[in-house]
Amino acid sequence: MADDNQNQISSRSSRIYDVVIFGASGFTGKYVVREALKFLNAPNSPLKTLALAGRSPSRLSEALKWASAPNPPPKIPLLTADTSDPNSLTRIASQAKIILDCVGPFRLYGEPVVAACVESGCDYLDICGEPDFMERMEASYHDKAAEKGSLVISACGFDSIPAEMGLLFHSRQWTGPSAPNRVEAYLRLESDKKIVGNFGTYESAVLGVANADKLVELRRSRPKRARPAIPGPAPPKGSIIEHQKQLDLWGLKLPSADSIVVRRTLSTLTENPHGLPGVNESDENRKTREAFWSTAKPAHFGVKLGSKSLLGLFPFIMFGVFLGLLSKVSLGRWLLLKYPSFFSAGGFRKEGPSEDEVASATFKMWFVGQGFSDSSLASQGNKKPDTEVITRVMGPEIGYLTTPIVLLQCALVALKERDNLPKGGVFTPGIVFGATDLEKRLQENGISFDFISVNSLSA
Numbered sequence: 001m002a003d004d005n006q007n008q009i010s011s012r013s014s015r016i017y018d019v020v021i022f023g024a025s026g027f028t029g030k031y032v033v034r035e036a037l038k039f040l041n042a043p044n045s046p047l048k049t050l051a052l053a054g055r056s057p058s059r060l061s062e063a064l065k066w067a068s069a070p071n072p073p074p075k076i077p078l079l080t081a082d083t084s085d086p087n088s089l090t091r092i093a094s095q096a097k098i099i100l101d102c103v104g105p106f107r108l109y110g111e112p113v114v115a116a117c118v119e120s121g122c123d124y125l126d127i128c129g130e131p132d133f134m135e136r137m138e139a140s141y142h143d144k145a146a147e148k149g150s151l152v153i154s155a156c157g158f159d160s161i162p163a164e165m166g167l168l169f170h171s172r173q174w175t176g177p178s179a180p181n182r183v184e185a186y187l188r189l190e191s192d193k194k195i196v197g198n199f200g201t202y203e204s205a206v207l208g209v210a211n212a213d214k215l216v217e218l219r220r221s222r223p224k225r226a227r228p229a230i231p232g233p234a235p236p237k238g239s240i241i242e243h244q245k246q247l248d249l250w251g252l253k254l255p256s257a258d259s260i261v262v263r264r265t266l267s268t269l270t271e272n273p274h275g276l277p278g279v280n281e282s283d284e285n286r287k288t289r290e291a292f293w294s295t296a297k298p299a300h301f302g303v304k305l306g307s308k309s310l311l312g313l314f315p316f317i318m319f320g321v322f323l324g325l326l327s328k329v330s331l332g333r334w335l336l337l338k339y340p341s342f343f344s345a346g347g348f349r350k351e352g353p354s355e356d357e358v359a360s361a362t363f364k365m366w367f368v369g370q371g372f373s374d375s376s377l378a379s380q381g382n383k384k385p386d387t388e389v390i391t392r393v394m395g396p397e398i399g400y401l402t403t404p405i406v407l408l409q410c411a412l413v414a415l416k417e418r419d420n421l422p423k424g425g426v427f428t429p430g431i432v433f434g435a436t437d438l439e440k441r442l443q444e445n446g447i448s449f450d451f452i453s454v455n456s457l458s459a
Contacts, residue, residue, distance in 0.1 A: 129159030164430035
């Protein structure tokens, strides 16, 4: 086994490119390129060699010019690859340490890239927020990825790093014997211009709802995962809309990928209480990893969309109604995908947001946790939570600014700390990156993690 590990490490070190960005000319891809150029050959950066890949070299060239402006574009290889051509994907995967996949919807285009990376022993990170795709990849490729030494990690964008790292940050605020029971994240999008989402995200949502039954079937076909021990009873489901008095926000419950990814991370942690050992980690890193995960306190987790007014939630409620009614039939899906701006009240459009709209947008995600000042209180009959902790994660626009920042920092951690990460397998980002310096890196690149308050709750 040790020889196999050493051979895979040697193979990885001999690859031509540290990172290949696949789908570099797409809406999100070009922002990922712009973010990557900040770290290419920068002092103390492990990113020394970079290539861009996609179907059209001319479009890749245009994306590189855009991302480099106002400077002239650097000499970066432009590789031709297409999800319909497995050989082209294997070719780029065999030359790369890491592929950053920006081609969605991942339900339609993601699996061939994962397959090529696993076969080649190349690490794979993506910006997917599609639970069905992520769980199918785990079911289909985990064992082979573990054997081949390929780390496959989805949800390395706004979905779901702010939620995962934010929850871990929140968890550390419950010190001593205190413990959370439930944590609700309230996401508020802010801008002095119109907030416009990525059409790929919209398409993924339509296809996700349309194929929800397949995800249920997949879960039923797989062994049940371990569930973490959370002090106190499971919280009531609560209403779809509520007023959060502490934050003065109206919250709309979301069927969020974040909560699903968090649950998968907590299941993996329950099965591996000290985290996942690195392929060739130092004794110092092992101690750091074990100490970090010993502070993690699991909780029931959910996400809500926050708005200052009840009226502000109305467009999202209507979009949810349209999505539920129309996505199950082919004509309905065609209408939803043909007229995204109409059905989302302008929240999504095919051409995406303007650069000014991107630059003006920000997000705030509050984590409101309720639990017990002493976890032993939870077992005393119908004892209710007596403590509330509030933390917050903030950053720039979610789809084109925060997502590239997060994806690049995950890639830099994977390059620099590869020996301290698992040999291979299909995992969620939280369990792989939680004990690394990812949170510190995000703080240094415009995404803040803040403690807000701790309060006693009346009985």
